Amino acid sequence: MSQLRSWVKGGSSQGSPGYWLSFGYDPDIIRRLKETIPSHLREWNVDKKEWWVSEHCEKQINDCFPGFLTAVVAQKRLF
Numbered sequence: 768m769s770q771l772r773s774w775v776k777g778g779s780s781q782g783s784p785g786y787w788l789s790f791g792y793d794p795d796i797i798r799r800l801k802e803t804i805p806s807h808l809r810e811w812n813v814d815k816k817e818w819w820v821s822e823h824c825e826k827q828i829n830d831c832f833p834g835f836l837t838a839v840v841a842q843k844r845l846f
Contacts, residue, residue, distance in 0.1 A: 771832040777819070779810055785821040786828065787812075796831050803827045 772789045779785055785808075790796065800809060800818060808821035820828055829835040 771835065774828075774835070774838075776822075779819045779821075780812075783821060785819050785824075787815075788818045788820060788828065788832075789816070790832070799831050800827070803830065 770790065772791065774789070775787045777785070777787050800820070804820055804824050804827050808824055810819045811817075812819065825836055825839065
């Protein structure tokens, strides 16, 4: 399973709040993202090779990358 290289809180191309995710190519993770996150709540940036996922899908992100929610909570405390 691929590890999450980085994640950044940021808006989609439409300005919706969420997270930009960077991880190594892993067809299983990509399949899981596509199966569990509706297409209007995710997008692929071909130039950056990153996925944007809506903030409403934090649980689904955590299912693909265990520990994601823990990191989100820890980061929120920093600001």
